[in-house]
Amino acid sequence: EPEVTQTPSHQVTQMGQEVILRCVPISNHLYFYWYRQILGQKVEFLVSFYNNEISEKSEIFDDQFSVERPDGSNFTLKIRSTKLEDSAMYFCASSHTGDLISTDTQYFGPGTRLTVL
Amino acid sequence: AQTVTQSQPEMSVQEAETVTLSCTYDTSESDYYLFWYKQPPSRQMILVIRQEAYKQQNATENRFSVNFQKAAKSFSLKISDSQLGDAAMYFCAQGRRDDKIIFGKGTRLHILP
Numbered sequence: 001e002p003e004v005t006q007t008p009s010h011q012v013t014q015m016g017q018e019v020i021l022r023c024v025p026i027s028n029h030l031y032f033y034w035y036r037q038i039l040g041q042k043v044e045f046l047v048s049f050y051n052n053e054i055s056e057k058s059e060i061f062d063d064q065f066s067v068e069r070p071d072g073s074n075f076t077l078k079i080r081s082t083k084l085e086d087s088a089m090y091f092c093a094s095s096h097t098g099d100l101i102s103t104d105t106q107y108f109g110p111g112t113r114l115t116v117l
Numbered sequence: 118a119q120t121v122t123q124s125q126p127e128m129s130v131q132e133a134e135t136v137t138l139s140c141t142y143d144t145s146e147s148d149y150y151l152f153w154y155k156q157p158p159s160r161q162m163i164l165v166i167r168q169e170a171y172k173q174q175n176a177t178e179n180r181f182s183v184n185f186q187k188a189a190k191s192f193s194l195k196i197s198d199s200q201l202g203d204a205a206m207y208f209c210a211q212g213r214r215d216d217k218i219i220f221g222k223g224t225r226l227h228i229l230p
Contacts, residue, residue, distance in 0.1 A: 031215050043162070043208065045217040056217060089160055096215055106218055108154075108162035 002026045004109035006092050012115045013082055021077045021112045023092030032075045033093040033106060034067065036060070043091065049075065082116045089113050119144045121209050121221035129227040130199045137184075138194045138224045140209030149213050151185065151192045156206040156223070165207070168192065196226075204228045 005024045013019050025032050034046040048055040049067055064080045075094075079086055090113075093106040120143045130136035142151065153165040168176045168185050175183050180200075184193045192211075196203055206225050212218040 033217065035218075037160075042222045043210075043218075043220040045219070048217055050215070055215075058217075091162060093162075093218075105152075105164060105167055106212070107164070110159070110161045113160075 002107075004092055004094055004107050006090075006109035006112050008112060009110065010113045010115070012117065015084055015116055016081050019079050019082055019114065021079075021090050021092075021114070023075045023077070023109055024073050025075055025092065025094030026107060027073070029094035029096060029107075031055075031095045031106075032067075032069070033095075034077045035091045035093065035108075036088040037091065037111075038085075038088045046077070046090075079114075082114075084116050087114055087116045119146070119149075119211055119219045121211055121219050123209050123221035123224050125224045126222070127225045127227065129229055130196075131229050132199055132201060134199055135195060135197045136199055136226065138196075138207055138209075138226065140192045140194070140221060142190050142192060142209070142211050144190075144211060146213055149211055151183075152210040152212070152218065153181070153183070153192075153194045154208045154210060154220075155203075156208060157204075162208075166194065199228050201228050201230065 007022045032049040035043050037043045047057045047061045066078045068076050089111045091111045092109040095106040122141045149170045151168045155163045155165050166178045166181050180197045182195045206223045208223045209221040210218045
């Protein structure tokens with residue numbers, strides 16, 4: 001069964017450094033998402049992406065964040081200058097093939113655990 | 118605004134017994150979807166079950182079923198014949214077509230052998 005993959009599984013970085021989290025969505029999906037989950041808290045929406053542009057972003061997704069689909073397979077989340085409070089699990093998700101019979105279920109990747117020291 | 122409320126932070130159930138996890142939600146949308154996701158210790162998010170709001174019939178997936186009460190905006194998850202592998206954090210969530218998912222705070226389910 002197709003699945004969303006994410007790399008790395010765990011990223012440790014120093015405060016102020018830039019990190020890029022990578023995701024490979026399910027190949028024929030058209031909608032892509034990033035969520036984050038601070039330890040012990042609920043999963044929060046960051047940003048959605050469709051047709052090579054951001055569809056929606058949350059208040060969390062400020063100027064230090066950016067997303068990109070540099071080629072036909074990868075979907076990346078860049079955090080420009082990491083802060084201690086960016087430490088969290090980051091989930092990528094994808095959905096919808098565009099077919100009329102396609103479901104809108106979002107399939108989540110296994111997550112990248114980001115630790116900012 | 119869309120909200121999801123899970124009032125049970127933790128629950129326990131004896132192995133092989135049945136347990137029901139509660140969830141209420143609020144939305145002004147007429148077309149939406151409801152989900153239950155399971156998050157084991159690995160922290161991966163696994164879809165357990167999905168319900169389209171326009172469907173009156175409750176969704177079922179093997180040992181998992183929901184009780185969807187649209188007027189009451191209630192969406193509970195029933196797990197029958199609980200197994201040790203069911204131990205996890207369970208998140209209730211809602212979303213619209215091609216849109217973000219809003220999650221509740223989760224219910225941690227313990228399975229007692």
